[in-house]
Amino acid sequence: MDSSANETLPNNVENKSARILPLVLKNVSYEKAGMRLIKDLSVTFNFGSLTVILGPNGAGKSLLLRLCHGLIKPSKGTVDWCGPKVSVPQRYQAMVFQRPVMLRRSVIANLSHSLKYRGINKAERTQKIDNILQHTGLSRLAKVPARLLSVGEQQRLAVARAWSLDPEVLFMDEPTAALDPAATHSLENIIGAIKKSGTKIIMSTHDLGQAKRLADEVLFLYRGRLLEQADASQFFKKPNNDLAQSFMRGELLWWNRQELKPPEQLKERRQK
């Protein structure tokens, strides 16, 4: 995550005109075990901007990212890619999970595994991996089994792995949560560079400073509901929603929201 190397980032700028974007969610609900975890959510993700999803723990940020990425199916509503190449949308996306899955292989094998299945040939793979390992500071760990890495190192590997796929849309679920300050800073630079190269980034974070630094657009989620969608500049000046306001003040504890006078409709959750 060497911020000085932005020019050599292995992303392929010229390919990046919308192939699957925009992504349109219409009245999406997600239920599990009788609980409505995502409620009537409608939103459109457009090419270009970086979207940050904010919200307290358990708000549904990770579920929303999974729904968008197609890993879970909505119980109601639709999730549609509306670009020209929507027959294989998975090919143009990648995701960094909040708890990254480490294949029981070395760091390098973790990277080459996904590249192989994207049909990238051996020579190109080796070069790409070298490059990306360097940018994420994993070069000297290349041969270590991925499951033995420290948590922060695993998070870097997850970023490297998703990034190497050169996606049009990159989902990231709190990608810097386990990173040290310098690595966080460096990853923010990388994210900026990836975005510049034409990749749509949709990420969640609990670091409000980071959100402010990176976001073009903010979604504020609360108990499975999208309470506010706004331009970053506007949102960080002052959110419209009262719950978003108290969240920004570091006050919003979702389990004692009654003290915060919430909208009436929020009461139904987990009553059964």
Added chain:
Amino acid sequence: MDSSANETLPNNVENKSARILPLVLKNVSYEKAGMRLIKDLSVTFNFGSLTVILGPNGAGKSLLLRLCHGLIKPSKGTVDWCGPKVSVPQRYQAMVFQRPVMLRRSVIANLSHSLKYRGINKAERTQKIDNILQHTGLSRLAKVPARLLSVGEQQRLAVARAWSLDPEVLFMDEPTAALDPAATHSLENIIGAIKKSGTKIIMSTHDLGQAKRLADEVLFLYRGRLLEQADASQFFKKPNNDLAQSFMRGELLWWNRQELKPPEQLKERRQK
């Protein structure tokens, strides 16, 4: 993690005079697969103060906590509890892991499982669990299978579980990494209260602000070596070690340390 409720925290203040502390590490090294991951580390942890371990990803913070907690054995050197009750030191410790293990049970069963094995009877258990669930904002999730919780909720459960054991020494490995801002704030308050109740807390964090707010004492780890041990006030004014200085400036990337002119002895790692 309701900060207003500090007075009702379920810790048992009167029991808290040193039973197993101090903890003395003498020349501790930890090797694995031919790599020296912790190198010649000597440190003493005393009763009362809160120790924060800082250092970049892969520095060995988690390994050090594991060594102290007795989960791994040093390859060289000794880790000794020097208090009066050292025959069963595990009874007086608890740990919040960086990746908490969720038993395949409900939230409540995760809590009662460890309490049961500490010999706490059913009535007391129920009351304790109720109390702690409330303080960590998990009450309404009590019956949900723990593995379905969001990552942040899992981290809360891990804190609740360790806290419920009422330890003399509480190890916490980046306990707020997945928490939202308000929950982080609240947990910091809880940590303060636990400390006040007489529990020794040894924690790692990447949040320098948090370290500043909580620490009495700071250990700075770098590539398995303890480079600085200092009073928090002194450390945050200006660390003595040059690497610690650049770490505090958000500059220390461990994989390009050659640019930072490090001490010579740091070169041997992972050469094989």
Added chain:
Amino acid sequence: TNAFATNGFIVVASTTSTVNSGLFKNILPKFTKTTGISVRVLGVGTGQAINVAERGDADILFVHHKISEVEFVKNAFGVKRYDVMYNDFIVVGPQDDPADVQKAKNVVEAYKKIAAAKSIFVSRGDESGTHKKSLEFWRTIPVDLVNSSGKWYREAGSGMGATLNLTSSINGYTLTDRSTWMAFQNKGSLVVLFEGDPSMRNQYGITMVNPTRHKHVKAPLASAFIGWVISNDGQAAINDFRISGKQTFFANAAGYKKIN
């Protein structure tokens, strides 16, 4: 109705030929009805039956290899051996009879023809009474069985039923006791090709396991059974047993013969 009606049971170690033919199923209820003693019959190889009896795991030995039975008594494993019944061995083989066994004058000639034609002959190969009988016949002919084994001479190493199954699917010849043959249902194209040579007689005997050697042997119950088997009632029951209308075993206990 009698002294033994105490729900006692005895164990009889016998061979698969008697069990598979259904003889015991037929005659035992008659015994149990009059005495109240139930009889548990073990159908195993002759060698195994003798071994079981020697170890004292049965009260009675009921097999068809007189030499071994006499030996059994001589070594004080058994009390006394009685002849019970007989039937005969037969040579079965494929209907088209490639070795022309049907025309043989005696069993040795039949065996000679098989060896000469190198037609497949399936041997039990398990040291059972039937196998030993078959070897008796082979020994009278100059033929190298060891070298032929695995070629035309196949050693099945299994019970009569399994050997017959094998013989019927490869259309070979084999020697079998008549009772197993009569009850056997997977004959395929096999037919009886040679029978009636007096040396093919198959004698069954019954012996009580020595109760002084094995204290737990239920001597009174066992004597009752042996007594019944060689009594007129028992012998008549054996003679009455039919497979598809044909008599299978011929009772020949010493006393019974006299009466007849």
Added chain:
Amino acid sequence: MEIGDAFAAAMALIINFESGLAEIVLLSLQVSIIAVAIACLIGLPIGAALAVFQFPGRTAIAVILNAMMGLPPVVVGLIVYLTLSRSGPLGTLGLLYTPTAMIIAQICLVTPIIAALTRQTTEDLWQEYAEHLRSIGIGPWRAVTTLLWDNRFSLITTILAGFGRASAEVGAVMIVGGNIDHVTRVMTTSIALETSKGDLALALGLGIILLALALSVNAAAFIINDAAMKRHG
């Protein structure tokens, strides 16, 4: 072709449902289920303990256990026979040629299978749980309890593998049970008997019924397991 005959024979057996068949079916189920239950009581803790305890010779025991999954039924039958025989060490109990002897033989066959497969499954979960369980300081035996309980939905396949071995096995029960009519005759020994009588259709018919039984037991286990899983998440 005989397969058709076999189905006809199976149907005939079921339709003219004789008490003889019922007796055999019940005895089969009884023997196998009791044997598997006892094998679980022994094998599950042993398997889990092997995953958890660290001691010299642990791998050797694991390898031996793996090898013992291949205990030949006839050999087990012989050993149990020699032990229970009147001239054997436990001869005075008079257990030979009783259902109890058959249960003992099957326990010997099934316990290693359950223990070896449990060791493997538990080891995978222990990797995940070890740090937490050791952190809260619970002893290895209590760790075994926790692991077995939390792994119960995976262990069902292990137990069913054991049940499969028990219910299908003929070599051992034949030797120690003796296939005595009305006393120790079970499905598999009946099938062997009918085969040796050359009544292949009847043998196959019995085989079909035995498979149907196995299927019912497995389906029941699955349904119970699934319901429990739904309840516990």
Added chain:
Amino acid sequence: MEIGDAFAAAMALIINFESGLAEIVLLSLQVSIIAVAIACLIGLPIGAALAVFQFPGRTAIAVILNAMMGLPPVVVGLIVYLTLSRSGPLGTLGLLYTPTAMIIAQICLVTPIIAALTRQTTEDLWQEYAEHLRSIGIGPWRAVTTLLWDNRFSLITTILAGFGRASAEVGAVMIVGGNIDHVTRVMTTSIALETSKGDLALALGLGIILLALALSVNAAAFIINDAAMKRHG
């Protein structure tokens, strides 16, 4: 007591090492290893696919597979026998009473065991891997490859369970092989034969040799597995 005799018999067999014994031992190993290898080729992908693919009837198949772990060898033997017999559908191949027939029978017995246990093990790993693999968009068959590869160290126990079943089994090979001396006689059928001859010491002696063989195979598998594990972490 006979156990002593058995060890003496085993020693005698090994010391006066006859070519007859070598023949039997080799055939046993050959038949079981080939059968298990083929059963793995079929069972591993089927088991893993059942863990990965979602389709209606998936649970039904899983339950049937579990139940088929309890296929009785005699029944399998009969079915293979009827299929290969001269009057059966594949009679023209003339495979009955050949080692090939024995291999076919053992494949039938072992494949369900390997598939069912693989399904269980793979399902546990799939739970962990699913999101990542689906995220990178690899198809289910390629997911199967990844899962089998990454799970190879756990699957060894599964394969050994299959090998145990194959090498210990007597009912099926007896029916389709016929236990013909120099042609299809293997260790287990020899043991059954000696038992029926009443030569229990020799039977047990052969049993001891068979167990020693199984132990060697398992130890070899363990050593290879362990070396690979050390290399791959």
